[in-house]
Amino acid sequence: MQYALLFYNPPHTQIPESEREATLGKMLQQMGTWREELLRAGVFRTGLRLAPVDAASSLRSQADEVVVTDGPFAETKEILGGLVVIECADLDEALGWARRCPLVRAGTVEVRPEWGASR
Amino acid sequence: MGTEGSRASLDAIVREQAGLVLASLIARFGDFDLAEDALQDAVAAALERWPQDGVPQRPAAWLTVAARRRALDRLRRRAMQADKAEALRAGEELRRSELATREDDETVPDERLRLVFTCCHPALSPEARVALTLRTLGGLSTEAVARAFLLPVATLAKRLERAKRKIRDARIPYRVPPETEWARRLDSVLAVVYLIFNEGYTATEAEPAARRALCEEAIRLARMLASLLPREGEVRALLALLLLHDARRDARLGAGGSLVPLDEQDRARWRRDELGEGLAALRAAASLPGRGPYQIQAAIAAAHVLAPSGGDTPWATIAALYAELEAVAPSPVVRVNRAVAESRARGAAAGLALLAAIERGDDARRLADYQPYHAARADLLRRAGRTDEAAAAYRTALALTRNTTEQRFLAARLEELDS
Numbered sequence: 001m002q003y004a005l006l007f008y009n010p011p012h013t014q015i016p017e018s019e020r021e022a023t024l025g026k027m028l029q030q031m032g033t034w035r036e037e038l039l040r041a042g043v044f045r046t047g048l049r050l051a052p053v054d055a056a057s058s059l060r061s062q063a064d065e066v067v068v069t070d071g072p073f074a075e076t077k078e079i080l081g082g083l084v085v086i087e088c089a090d091l092d093e094a095l096g097w098a099r100r101c102p103l104v105r106a107g108t109v110e111v112r113p114e115w116g117a118s119r
Numbered sequence: 120m121g122t123e124g125s126r127a128s129l130d131a132i133v134r135e136q137a138g139l140v141l142a143s144l145i146a147r148f149g150d151f152d153l154a155e156d157a158l159q160d161a162v163a164a165a166l167e168r169w170p171q172d173g174v175p176q177r178p179a180a181w182l183t184v185a186a187r188r189r190a191l192d193r194l195r196r197r198a199m200q201a202d203k204a205e206a207l208r209a210g211e212e213l214r215r216s217e218l219a220t221r222e223d224d225e226t227v228p229d230e231r232l233r234l235v236f237t238c239c240h241p242a243l244s245p246e247a248r249v250a251l252t253l254r255t256l257g258g259l260s261t262e263a264v265a266r267a268f269l270l271p272v273a274t275l276a277k278r279l280e281r282a283k284r285k286i287r288d289a290r291i292p293y294r295v296p297p298e299t300e301w302a303r304r305l306d307s308v309l310a311v312v313y314l315i316f317n318e319g320y321t322a323t324e325a326e327p328a329a330r331r332a333l334c335e336e337a338i339r340l341a342r343m344l345a346s347l348l349p350r351e352g353e354v355r356a357l358l359a360l361l362l363l364h365d366a367r368r369d370a371r372l373g374a375g376g377s378l379v380p381l382d383e384q385d386r387a388r389w390r391r392d393e394l395g396e397g398l399a400a401l402r403a404a405a406s407l408p409g410r411g412p413y414q415i416q417a418a419i420a421a422a423h424v425l426a427p428s429g430g431d432t433p434w435a436t437i438a439a440l441y442a443e444l445e446a447v448a449p450s451p452v453v454r455v456n457r458a459v460a461e462s463r464a465r466g467a468a469a470g471l472a473l474l475a476a477i478e479r480g481d482d483a484r485r486l487a488d489y490q491p492y493h494a495a496r497a498d499l500l501r502r503a504g505r506t507d508e509a510a511a512a513y514r515t516a517l518a519l520t521r522n523t524t525e526q527r528f529l530a531a532r533l534e535e536l537d538s
Contacts, residue, residue, distance in 0.1 A: 001290055090292040091242060092300070113289045 002045060002114040003094040004085050008078035009107035012052065030102035038086060038097065047084035078107050129169055133162055134258035136179040138343075141255055142234035143183060143227050145293060148190055148212065151283045155255075157190035158182070179227045231256060232295045232347050235340075239308040240291050247282035248311045249318075254279055256343070257315075257336040267319065267329040305348075309357050309413065312340050316361050320368070323523045334365055345400070352407035355400050356414035362397030363420035366390040377527030382429035394424055412448040415440055434464035451477070451485055455495045467503035474499065490519035494529060501536065510536050 015023050038044035056072040072080070081103075088094040091111070098109045137158065144154035161182050175181040197209035238251040253264045265275040285291065296304040319333025341358040348354045370384035379385075401417045419440045426432045441457035454477050462470025474496055478486060486492045497512035513533040520526055 090290040092292055092296070095242070111289075 001089070002085055002087050003091075004083055004110075004112045004114070005094075005098050005101065006083045006110040006112065007081045007101075007103045007107065008076075008110065009081045009103060010077065011079050027102060027106070034101055035084070037100070038084070043086040043088060043093075043097065045085040045087055047082070049082040050080060053079050081107075125170060126166075129166060129174070132174060132178050133165060133182070136182055137162070137258045138231055138234070138256040139179050139227060139229060140182045140186060142230035144186055144190065146228070146230040146233060147187065148194075149293065150212075151286065153190055153193060154186075156193065157186040160189045161185035183227045229347070231343065233293050235308055235344070236295055236304055237286065237291060237293050239304070239311045240286075241303070241307050242289065242291060243282050243285060245311075245314070247278055247285075248307070249315060250275060250278050251282050252311050252340070253315065253333075253336060256340060259332060259336060263329065263332060267325050267333050269325045305351065305353070308344070309353060312337050312344070313357060313361075313413075315340070316364070320364060321522070324521075334361075334368070337361060338365060350407060352404045352409045353411040353413045355404035355407065356411065356417045359397045359400035359404060359417040360413055360420060362393045362400060363417060363424055366393035366397060366424075372524055375527055375531075376524055377531055378524045379528075381423050382426075382432045384429070386428070389424070397421075398424070412444060415444045415447070419444075432463070434460055438464045451489055452491060455489075455492050459495050459498065462499050462502065467499045470499045471496075471503065488519060490516050490525070493519060494525075497529075497532070501532070506536055 012020060012024060035044065035047065053072040056070075058069050058071060058073050059066055060069070061067075086094060086097055088097070091113070094111050094113075098104065098111050101109055103109060140161075141154055141158050144157060145151055148154055148157075164185055165178075165182060169175070191213065194209045194213040198206050198213055200206050200209075235252060235256055238255055239248045243251070250264060253259045254261065257264075259267075261276055261279070262272055265272045268275070315333050316337035319330040319335075319337065322330060338358070338361050341354070341361050344351075344354045345358045367381075367384060367389050369390070370386070370388040371379060373379045397417070398421060401414070401421055404414050404417065419437055422433050422437050422440065438457060438460035441453060441460050445453050445457055455474070458470045458473035458477070460470075461473055462468075474492070477483070477492070493512050493516035497509050497516055500506075500509035500512055510533060513529050513536070517526060517529045517533070520529070
């Protein structure tokens, strides 16, 4: 069954400017290593790193129209920064991989199973 | 023994076996709801047949066979349904189950560890873990659990449904955790059992009979865990702790229903048999490798209980144990209790100094609303003769608790000061 791992982190702007490049660079490197482990284990299905929320647009229905606005679906303290989809036998296996994700230290990793596969 | 008595003892036998049977049914069919429905049917059949035919020699085996038959019936019915996907699934389960039935006979495999670890999975909410554990292994009805936690039955039923759905949809595996996760998962199980006990022991809002049922279930669960995990020191230590607390339940409250401090309790009202069993469990725990927080807490309880009288309470030893506990499991309640023990061993000033250290530390923000801190501070100030400050602290503490036994205790202390 597939599980989506959704990465929520405080916006990069919260890192002091002088440290930002180094911190992000290190995180990218660690994420790359983690991704390699997922690939080697044969569990990686897909992944996508997302641009910051400033680049997001949202569509909603208002009366009979579909309206486009600037920004993410909701203003939140932690921002959705990306996701990875892995194939696992059960939740414990998925949690095991999520636990090793370096982003856990800086934010939240949500683990959500795909729809209906267990039924 | 009339019909009522035999009905009561039949109920007891069924409750005793229900957890074991349910755990093995879930293992067989991989479906909580199917297993529960099948068990319920089997129990109804048992309560009808056993008064006539007599209680079978192995009630668990009887219930298991009866439940399996009913589960297979349900699966057959599902397999004939119009919904093709559902029918396919049911058909598969049916084939697998029928194969298994030919293999084994009447032995009921003990799958209770798989059940308790699954019910206490950290991915379930704490309330869900408690409700599910009580419902499946505790043998309490949904109504009984609702009564004990002062919840509408419908709310509790929904909570149980959500938890079972989560187990199914997220695929929480039905298994005993592997070595790599063992410590963390066992902690979760012990925490649930301890929570159930405390809810029964210290809460005041639900009716006494309902709360008593919680304490009894918690002790039953702890005993079950101790028998299934005989080499785990913390499991034995938790059992010890629960028994040492429970043994003193008749001495906890004074006239008018206010809390009586440990060293002022009427020791004649302590239950000797439970104390004995608790102390034996602690000795067993101490002989096993490791020394965790539950063992230290049980040692503290034992130190209180072994003193010949309240006046002989070994406060210095207890203070040292709290210091040890703080090192492995620091928390506001531990640090406050340590301050109280220190004050009894070395004088109020020593205790107040420790409290001041908490106020300066990381926990400071949480202290403002933390009733035990204010109550302890009030007590130490009172002993130090700082009456006005003590009174102010008692008032703060009073305003922070809804627990009626605590309220009566604090109000009485406040009155003593004013007189």
